[in-house]
Amino acid sequence: MKFIDEAKIYIKAGHGGQGCISFRREKFVPRGGPDGGDGGKGGDVIFRATEKHRTLLDFKYRQHHIAKNGGHGSGNNRTGRSAADLIISVPVGTVIKDAETQEVFADLSQVSQIHVAARGGIGGKGNAHFATSTHQTPRFAQDGMEGEERWVLLELKLLADVGIVGFPNAGKSTFISRVSAAKPKIADYPFTTLTPHLGVVKHAKAPSFVIADIPGLISGAHQGMGMGINFLKHIERTSALLHIIDVSAEPYTDAWENYKAINNELGLYNPSLLQKPQIVALNKIDLPPVREKAKKEVALFKKNGIMLFEFSAVTGEGISKILNKIVSIIHKKKKETL
Secondary structure, three states: OOOOOEEEEEEEOOOOOOOOOOEOOEOOEOOOOEOOOOOOOOOOEEEEEEOOOOOOOHHHHOOEEEOOOOOOOEOOOEOOOOOOOEEEEEEOOEEEEEOOOOOEEEEEOOOOOEEEEEOOOOOOOOHHHHOOOOOOOOOOOOOOOOOOEEEEEEEEOOOOOEEEEOOOOOOHHHHHHHHOOOOOOOOOOOOOOOOOEEEEEEEOOEEEEEEEEOOOOOOOHHHOHHHHHHHHHHHOOOOEEEEEEOOOOOOOOOHHHHHHHHHHHHHHHOHHHHHOOEEEEEOOOOOHHHHHHHHHHHHHHHHOOOOEEEOOOOOOOOHHHHHHHHHHHHHHHHHHHO
16 A cells, blocks of 8 residues: 555535525414524534554545535424534544644544544524514524635654664664564665555563654755655654664765764754654674674764664664663653653
8 A cells, every 4th residue: 555644635514504484384374473494504524533544545536525514494493404524534643734824733643533623514593583573474594604614734643652763775674674574675775665664563571562664864854855854754753763874885884973964854853853762773783894893883872972782684683682772761751651
């Protein structure tokens, strides 16, 4: 299934039904009083978060979503039928914004969470409401109110405990494929991963957790270079970041420069991302030149107060230590929220 994380759609709630103009027609009552009923309420447009959907793909092919109108009132004081609400299912993690002002209406981050995005119009009153002692035969009724309508922007942000960041071809996809059942495309060239992938990691001594493989970032990602903004938003909800570094290839063969370059992009996009716990890991230590270089890199990071993990996504060496660190961070975060 193609991954789509943004969609612009038009929503319109139903109009309220018209009030009725009617008079009683009874035997021996030649001039019965007004008995026009009220119109029914128009349907609301409601968004509901569900786990059944993982993408906003459906909204690319169906942009207009219109609720039904309320029924008209009728004689004998019968009220028109209220229209059913239009329920629009979206993936958990969907943010709903005004398409023009970018105002955030709702952030549906929990299963079954709902948001009423457009309210249906109230039905008009029938002529029975307007009879008075001086005006006993009103020949008018109210029209129903119009339903609300607007263009909204749907933006999906993945829900994961850990987000993997780094330059293209750093080994992020290989890592997630080794620790989870996720199967992203893997090849030895940049930008293999073009969409985020989620993987559930099972740990022997802790509850399972979700990890997100974010497509590789490049310089200028915070400004949209390489679809950077589209990718960066998916790590805003995570509890921690796993920063994977590869010093065996360009553009940054120095781990410290690599580390600073990625964090610069994170900070320019959203400074709060730099406040997240970050696990920094040097990949490809199965290669002798990288293993030798790692000694100097580890010392430099330690000097700056940062622990640099060493691992190989191909052989699995060092991965258990990284997972143990992730588990400890997630556990600490959950205790802080209790």
